[in-house]
Amino acid sequence: xxxxxxxxxxxxxxxxxxxxxxxxxxxxxxxxxxxxxxxxxxxxxxxxxxxxxxxxxxxxxxxxxxxxxxxxxxxxxxxxxxxxxxxxxxxxxxxxxxxxxxxxxxxxxxxxxxxxxxxxxxxxx
Numbered sequence: 001x002x003x004x005x006x007x008x009x010x011x012x013x014x015x016x017x018x019x020x021x022x023x024x025x026x027x028x029x030x031x032x033x034x035x036x037x038x039x040x041x042x043x044x045x046x047x048x049x050x051x052x053x054x055x056x057x058x059x060x061x062x063x064x065x066x067x068x069x070x071x072x073x074x075x076x077x078x079x080x081x082x083x084x085x086x087x088x089x090x091x092x093x094x095x096x097x098x099x100x101x102x103x104x105x106x107x108x109x110x111x112x113x114x115x116x117x118x119x120x121x122x123x124x125x
Contacts, residue, residue, distance in 0.1 A: 054119070083101040
């Protein structure tokens, strides 16, 4: 799924302003909410690619725990992924939809980090 940074930032910025609570989480390395949202989206995609490579190479043994963590991540990141898809298609989105996206980004980020921690057990030294 292609990701257009200028359109993503252009469309997410009004959400941040309308919601009034578009802040970057404490301890984040990002200067603004749009950068944080884009970073979460890209991190998720990188993690999915990594998981697919491990699966393709049969490097994952007991995947039940990973499967559940991946499912929780997909559930938590649903709104952000839908936003990126709509943005890529050039669809218009209501401010309510954008607010749902904004509210979902931190939980999405937490689930990504949880899955990444589990995948760390499979990294080779």
